[in-house]
Amino acid sequence: MEIARHWRLQRHRYSLVGEVCNHCGVKIFPARDVCPECNAPAKTPYTFSGKGEVYSYSTVHHPPEGFEHFAPYVVALVRLVEGPLVAAQLTDVEGEKIEIGMPVEMVTRKLRDDGSKGTIVYGYKFRPVIAGGAAVVAKDAAV
Amino acid sequence: MCVPRPLPTCYSLGLGRDKLEASHLKIMKPNRDVGIVGYGAYVPRYRLRGTEISRMWEGEQGCTPPIKEKAVPGLDEDVATMSLEAARNALKRTAIDPSRIRAVWVGSESHPYAVKPTSTIVAEAIGAVPHTLAADWQFACKAGTEAMQAALGFVGSGMADYALALGMDTAQGRPRDALEYTAGAGGAAFLVGPAEESVAVLEGSTSYVTDTADFWRRQHEHYPAHAGRFTGEPGYFRHVIAAASEIMAALGRKPADYAHVIFHQPNTKFPRKAGRELGFKSEQLEAGLLVNDIGNTYAGAAMIGLTGVLDVAEPGERVLMVSFGSGAGSDAFDLRVTDAITARRACALSTRDYVVRRHEIDYATYARHRGKIRME
Amino acid sequence: MRDVSIIGLGQTPVGEHWEKSLKDLAAEAIQAAIKDAQTERVDALYVGNMCSGTLNGQEHLGALISDWVGLRGVEAVKIEAACGSGAAALRLGYVAVAGELADFVVVAGVEKMTDRPGEQVTAALAMASDADFEAQNGLSFVALNALLMRRYMHEFGVCHRDFAPFAINAHKNAVGNPFALFPHPVTADDFCAAKMIADPVNLLDSSPVCDGAAAVVLCPTEIARQFNSRPVRIRASSAATDTIALHDRRDLLGLEGAALSAAKAYKQAKLTPKDIDLFELHDAFTIVSVLSLEACGFAERGRGVRLGAQGDIAIGGQIPITTMGGLKARGHPVGATGIYQVIEVALQLRAQAGANQVRDARLGMAQNIGGSGATVVTTILEAG
Known part of the structure; x- marks a missing residue:
C-alpha cells in the first residue's frame, strides 16, 4: 500500500493532466516541471484530450506482482495528438486486431487492486475509439 | 428457476394505507425551473447471452432465458470507472466549467468500497473538486433517481447552479439464481441545471415509498437475496403504478400525452406489463427499454432508459420516467424535451453506440470477470 | 590520471545456485579474482548489484561482503544502476585507481535472483x-x-x-x-x-533469470605486470x-x-x-x-x-x-x-x-x- 504516492499522482492518472511550456508551447506528459525541449520552467497544468494512436504495443503474459489478475493484458506506447508518447495499457481489446497507427482514446480504469483489504488504484488506459452514430443509424432505419 | 413465473393479472392500489388521493398530492417541483443540462450513458462491452447461462445450469435443453443477453463489466471496470465515463459523456453535452458542479451524487448498490465514496473519485476526475458535495446513494435500484430528485431540488433551491446525479451498477446475481440471467452492468449520468440551459425541463416529480423487503443484501454478503414472486405485485407493480398514476393525476396528464415512457426494467415483462396496466402503448416504451440487450442495470436501469430516449426524442415531446427500488419505492419524473436536444445529443456517444458495442464472452470468462474464481 | 589495468579475474558459474547465498556467490568470485591477481593488498571493494533489497531483503552489501570475504576494514560500497550495476561499479573502481585514490580495487558484481517467485522477480526488474x-x-x-x-x-x-x-x-x-x-x-x-x-x-x-557473481581486480598499469603476466x-x-x-x-x-x-x-x-x-x-x-x-x-x-x-x-x-x-x-x-x-x-x-x-x-x-x-x-x- 502506497496511499500517499498514488494520491499525489491521481490528478495526472485520472484525467491525463500534464503540463504546457509557456515558453515554447510544447505539451508535456508526464509532468516534469521543466520543458524537455527548451529547459524553461513548465508548471502550467494541461489536460490532454486523450486522443492518440498506437505507436507500439505488446501483450504481457508474465505480469509483475500486483497485475496477475489482469493478465494477459496489452500494453502500448500511445502517441497523443498533442505530441507526447504515453506508456499505458490498452483495454477492451479482446478479439480486436491491434495495429500500429490504430486510433485510441483515454479511459480511466482500475490499474491495480491491492487485495480485498487495500485500496483500488485508478488511472488512464486507452481503448479503440468507439464508433459513434449508432443512434442516428437506428433512427434512420426506423424512418 | 430460470424465468419468473407469470404474474397475477390483477393487483390493487391503495392497500389500506395509501389514503392520500393523487389529486391532493403536492407534486415535487422547485420554485426555480430546472432540468437536465447534460446526459451520458455507459455500458461495458462484454455480453453474456442468456442461453449461455441456461446451458450452464439447465443443460443444453435449458429453458428460454428471460432476456437475450446482459452486459458484463471488464476486469478493470467498476462503478467508479463506469460512472466516470457516463459523467464525461454528460459533460461533453454541455459547455460548463466542471468546477461549477456543486454536487456529485452516485447511486448504486455495487459501490467498490463499503466505506469510502465512489463520488469523490468521479468528482476528482472530472474536475468538480474541491467546492462540491460528494456522496454515495443507496436504495437498491432507485438510488440513482433518488440522487436525481435531490439534485433537481438542490439546483431548484438556488443552492447550486449544477449538480451531477448518477445511477450505475455492476449487479451481481447468485450463480443459478433467476437474477443471474438479468443482473447486468451500466448506467447513466445527468447534469442537472437551470431550465433555460436544459435539453429536458422538469415539469414535476414524485416519490412513492413504503417499507417492503422484497430484495436485500446484508453487510458482508456477496450476493443479494430476494423474496421470489413477492417482488412482483407488492414490490414493483404497486410502487411503479402508484407513482406513475399519481404524477399523471397531479399534472393532469394521460398516457397519450407522453411520447416516451421509461419504467425500471428488471426484465422485459415487468415494464411492459406496467405500461399496459397504465394504458401506454408498446411503442411508447420502445426507445427506453434496453433490458433485453444489456440486462437489468439496477440503479442505472431507468436512467439509462432515459438517455436512450433523449438520444431520439424530438423537441416538445413529453417523457415519463418511473424507477423502482426494492425496499421499496418508485420515483417518477415528468420531463419536456427542449429545442436544445438537437444540437446537444451529437456531442457525445449515444446510448445505442454503447449497446451495439459488444464482445460476447462465455460463462468461464464471465465467472472470471465477476470475481467468481478464487485466485488466492 | 593513471592508466589502469585488470590483473585478476574471478567468476562463478551462472545458474540456479540453490545451495549458495548472495554473499557465498560474491565471496567465491572475489576470492578467485584476488587469487588470479596474486595480490595481498586491497584498498577498496565496489559491489555492483541491482536487486538485493527487493529479492534478498539485504542492502548494505559493501560492508556485508567485505567482511564475509576477509576484507574487513576496507572501503566498500554497493553501486546500483539496474542491469548496468556491474559496469557502473567497474567505472567507479576505474575512477578510483586512475584518480590515484586507490591502488588495488576489487570490483564485484553479484545477483541472487532465484530465492523469490517469478512475479516478484518480474516486479523487481520492473524497478529499472x-x-x-x-x-x-x-x-x-x-x-x-x-x-x-x-x-x-x-x-x-x-x-x-x-x-x-x-x-x-x-x-x-x-x-x-x-x-x-x-x-x-x-x-x-x-x-x-x-x-x-x-x-x-x-x-x-x-x-534468463539466474544467480551469479563475477569480480575483477584493478591496479595501475605501471605495476600490473608485477602481479599478472597477462594484464x-x-x-x-x-x-x-x-x-x-x-x-x-x-x-x-x-x-x-x-x-x-x-x-x-x-x-x-x-x-x-x-x-x-x-x-x-x-x-x-x-x-x-x-x-x-x-x-x-x-x-x-x-x-x-x-x-x-x-x-x-x-x-x-x-x-x-x-x-x-x-x-x-x-x-x-x-x-x-x-x-x-x-x-x-x-x-x-x-x-x-x-x-x-x-x-x-x-x-x-x-x-x-x-x-x-x-x-x-x-x-x-x-x-x-
Whole structure:
C-alpha cells in the first residue's frame, strides 16, 4: 500500500493532466516541471484530450506482482495528438486486431487492486475509439 | 428457476394505507425551473447471452432465458470507472466549467468500497473538486433517481447552479439464481441545471415509498437475496403504478400525452406489463427499454432508459420516467424535451453506440470477470 | 590520471545456485579474482548489484561482503544502476585507481535472483523503469523491450525470425563456456516456436533469470605486470545516461545513451568501431543487441539486424558478439552481468577463451546497459 504516492499522482492518472511550456508551447506528459525541449520552467497544468494512436504495443503474459489478475493484458506506447508518447495499457481489446497507427482514446480504469483489504488504484488506459452514430443509424432505419 | 413465473393479472392500489388521493398530492417541483443540462450513458462491452447461462445450469435443453443477453463489466471496470465515463459523456453535452458542479451524487448498490465514496473519485476526475458535495446513494435500484430528485431540488433551491446525479451498477446475481440471467452492468449520468440551459425541463416529480423487503443484501454478503414472486405485485407493480398514476393525476396528464415512457426494467415483462396496466402503448416504451440487450442495470436501469430516449426524442415531446427500488419505492419524473436536444445529443456517444458495442464472452470468462474464481 | 589495468579475474558459474547465498556467490568470485591477481593488498571493494533489497531483503552489501570475504576494514560500497550495476561499479573502481585514490580495487558484481517467485522477480526488474509511469501501469521490463522490438519491426520491415541469429549465435558460443547457464545450441525453428513472454519477445529473445557473481581486480598499469603476466589494459571507460522512461526518449530506437557512451569511449581510446575485434554487448533481448550494434557504429540505423544473417556477429565474423554466450546463454544475473562481460573480453585478450577464441584479439569492447537504455557503461580493453 502506497496511499500517499498514488494520491499525489491521481490528478495526472485520472484525467491525463500534464503540463504546457509557456515558453515554447510544447505539451508535456508526464509532468516534469521543466520543458524537455527548451529547459524553461513548465508548471502550467494541461489536460490532454486523450486522443492518440498506437505507436507500439505488446501483450504481457508474465505480469509483475500486483497485475496477475489482469493478465494477459496489452500494453502500448500511445502517441497523443498533442505530441507526447504515453506508456499505458490498452483495454477492451479482446478479439480486436491491434495495429500500429490504430486510433485510441483515454479511459480511466482500475490499474491495480491491492487485495480485498487495500485500496483500488485508478488511472488512464486507452481503448479503440468507439464508433459513434449508432443512434442516428437506428433512427434512420426506423424512418 | 430460470424465468419468473407469470404474474397475477390483477393487483390493487391503495392497500389500506395509501389514503392520500393523487389529486391532493403536492407534486415535487422547485420554485426555480430546472432540468437536465447534460446526459451520458455507459455500458461495458462484454455480453453474456442468456442461453449461455441456461446451458450452464439447465443443460443444453435449458429453458428460454428471460432476456437475450446482459452486459458484463471488464476486469478493470467498476462503478467508479463506469460512472466516470457516463459523467464525461454528460459533460461533453454541455459547455460548463466542471468546477461549477456543486454536487456529485452516485447511486448504486455495487459501490467498490463499503466505506469510502465512489463520488469523490468521479468528482476528482472530472474536475468538480474541491467546492462540491460528494456522496454515495443507496436504495437498491432507485438510488440513482433518488440522487436525481435531490439534485433537481438542490439546483431548484438556488443552492447550486449544477449538480451531477448518477445511477450505475455492476449487479451481481447468485450463480443459478433467476437474477443471474438479468443482473447486468451500466448506467447513466445527468447534469442537472437551470431550465433555460436544459435539453429536458422538469415539469414535476414524485416519490412513492413504503417499507417492503422484497430484495436485500446484508453487510458482508456477496450476493443479494430476494423474496421470489413477492417482488412482483407488492414490490414493483404497486410502487411503479402508484407513482406513475399519481404524477399523471397531479399534472393532469394521460398516457397519450407522453411520447416516451421509461419504467425500471428488471426484465422485459415487468415494464411492459406496467405500461399496459397504465394504458401506454408498446411503442411508447420502445426507445427506453434496453433490458433485453444489456440486462437489468439496477440503479442505472431507468436512467439509462432515459438517455436512450433523449438520444431520439424530438423537441416538445413529453417523457415519463418511473424507477423502482426494492425496499421499496418508485420515483417518477415528468420531463419536456427542449429545442436544445438537437444540437446537444451529437456531442457525445449515444446510448445505442454503447449497446451495439459488444464482445460476447462465455460463462468461464464471465465467472472470471465477476470475481467468481478464487485466485488466492 | 593513471592508466589502469585488470590483473585478476574471478567468476562463478551462472545458474540456479540453490545451495549458495548472495554473499557465498560474491565471496567465491572475489576470492578467485584476488587469487588470479596474486595480490595481498586491497584498498577498496565496489559491489555492483541491482536487486538485493527487493529479492534478498539485504542492502548494505559493501560492508556485508567485505567482511564475509576477509576484507574487513576496507572501503566498500554497493553501486546500483539496474542491469548496468556491474559496469557502473567497474567505472567507479576505474575512477578510483586512475584518480590515484586507490591502488588495488576489487570490483564485484553479484545477483541472487532465484530465492523469490517469478512475479516478484518480474516486479523487481520492473524497478529499472519509471515506477510511476511505466511499472505502475503494468509494463513489465520485458514488455518495454517488446515495445522497442515491435516498433523496430514496423519501421524497418523485418520479421521476428530475422532476430533468430542473435539467439543462435549466443547459444552456440555458450557451449564453449564452462560458466554458461545454457551451454546448448538452439535452431531457428526453436527460436520461432519458443514460449511467448510479451509479444513479439519470446523466451529465446530473452536472457534468463539466474544467480551469479563475477569480480575483477584493478591496479595501475605501471605495476600490473608485477602481479599478472597477462594484464588487460582499460583503454577507455565511459558512462552516459538517457531518459529512464521509453516514452520520454527523443528517438525511441536511437538508444542515445549507448551512442553517447560509445562515442566517449572511442574518443578516449582514440579508436573507431573498425578497430574493435570483439564486442560483448548487452543482449538482454535480441532487439537490444541490434540497437546496440547500430548505436555503437557497427551498423547503420535499421540494418543492425542484418549482421546476424550475414554471419558478421559470429566468432571469425566482422564483429563477433556474445563470444562466451552473452546475457542470453551465459546468463544474466543482472547486477553481475557487467563484470562477466569484462571478464569475457579479458579472457579473449589473454587468449584464454578456449574453443571460442577470437583470433588475434587485441581490442575488445564491453557495453553494459541499465534499464531500457537509460544507463550505459562502455569499457574498451586492450591486451596488455
